[in-house]
Amino acid sequence: SGQTTEQLHPIKTKIYKRRFFMISLTCLGALTSGIQNVVYAGLPSSVKIYFKASPLVYDLLTSLYYFMFAISGVFCIWVIEKVGNRISHIIASIKCLLRLTSTHCNNFFIKKKGICYTNSKIFQVFVLSLPPKIAGTWFDSNQISTATSMTVFSYQAGNGLSLLLPPYIIPVSASDTNLLKTRMLYIFGFIAALAFVSFILIIIFFEEKPPLPPSTSAVVASITEEKPLIDSLKTVLSNSNFVRFIFTFAINYGSFCAIMTVIVSQILKADGSKLTDKTAGQIAATAAFSGITGPIFFGVWLDKTKKFLCTSSFVYGMALVSTAAYTVAVHSSVEWPLWITTIVFGIAFTSYMNIGMEIASELTFPEPASTSTSLIYSLGGVFCLIETEVARAIMDDGHILGSNIFFTMMLLVGFIITLTINGEMKR
Template sequence: MYRKLGIAIGFLVPPVLVPNVGDMDELAHHISVMFYITAGAATLIFILVLIMFQEKPDIPPSQAQVVMQNMAPQESSYRASVGRLLHNTPFVLLLITYGLNVGCFYAVSTLLNRMLINHYPGEEVNVGRIGLTIVIAGMVGSLICGIWLDKTKTYKQTTVAVYLLSFVGMVGYTFTLNLGHLWAVFITSAALGFFMTGYLPLGFEFAVELTYPESEGTSSGLLNCSAQVFGIIFTICQGKIIDYYGTLAGNIFLSVFLLLGTILTGMKNSSL
């Protein structure tokens, strides 16, 4: 939740700190101020981590950690845990589908300014607000999806539904982007953020259920690694597609992979 809040601030603050000016020296000054603020905040967080964080909690945070502590050292090592997870077929399928979904989100977030400015020149501040809308809607989606999953335990059904709605949200965003109405983009962006970001906690919870008693940290780390790899690939590919064919083709490219992810999610084993 706090990470998403940081992303929201990242969408909102830079367009305010770095206005669209023609003077390169003034622009460089604004950018340097923003970087100094970022460096100061990161340094403060680093110092707080050194002072406040302990090496490990006094009480194991989960049943999985209790089991891992009672295992032989060679069995509880990180390498052994990763090896077992990569032989877990349902988890590998989740690893791919999670990477597809979150990778698409990273690509949309990274190229948001570029896509919107193509259709709405001079609207840099509103681009930041749209990015903020995506993240705030995603925070609400994460909260609601997490509560729903905790109450119902319907892991496969919920992940398939949210994945499908992420695809629908991406299609809606794709075909409203060039209509010339910013309010429509705000609405479709909110829907996209609600379902696409709402999928994040579902992926982590599903991974824990599929991989118990493996450490949640290992499965979560692999999911994040998958998301970063797909995010880099999608961002580069969509950027090239936008260069040659426009934003519509770039967003259709992502929509195809979200549809593929929806189909693969439906193939997961739901017997937990």
């Protein structure tokens, strides 16, 4: 384990063409997970009638969802390092199938939905933690950021589809409950088919690793994976720059999740708003879809320039400014500023997800990428829970503006901390 990169250099390396197929399977799993993640968010009225549950139930389930996300990080790190990429990928795909058992309308809604939310959010950490590790296993160091960005692209595309399509499939009027149930089953059937195809393809075709490593960095990382989990955690958490980065990422990710959770309600409840459920869902979908190009662009940019910290500060600043602009636009009597700000908002936040995973891996190399990624997303889950609950409490008092000022101030704190990070990029 004391070997250096120079000593390992004579080891034969090879880049395989099928690496793109392997990352494509990961992208398909991310797409399926993204579609399920917010599929109900754009249909608050229809979902309430279909499941016969009060808004309080949804609030509690969302809180449970983020809570399980927050506490499952270390468990997922341990499983990934024990069973490897292939089995972990299969576990992640099981999450997509499990979530579908909660889609039936019956009197056991709270029990079934709660159990499925609890388990699926644990599996969600696998979905988000695996891409950097799989990219590092199959791709050369000059392509890792681009490969990781492809999975973020797919995940965000799934989020966008789940916000955009349901309002067109589900009728605005829920007076015909039979029609509502039929259309809801259309959505569930499509997701079930996609999840099943993803599950089967991963079982049949996904490989643990290539016969030869793609780079000497991958060799060093594979040796480090043999360390006990507790030693690996001690190493990464003793890195002060990484600890600061965990908090900046968590604030950013928590703000994004919280805003996307309440954005439709904010748009509909804002002073003077005359927008319909469908339009509000389209605006939320725009925030999700506009972000799918950002990860690819910045992934290629990072592979070419290696300017991780400068890029991170720039994109974090974009997120801060766009959130401040959204705070003003959501109360505007003119509709177009809201569309513009949500486009910039989506690009900034989604791009930072990819940049964040890359910086976490760079700061902690040669420790496993899944360790650093799981840690940043676990604390991100904590901030998702905190920021969502605080925003809802403020909104319940009728202060939409106050909730958005809260998000802006949180991001300002995160941006200031980001400027203090100056660690070495080691990978």
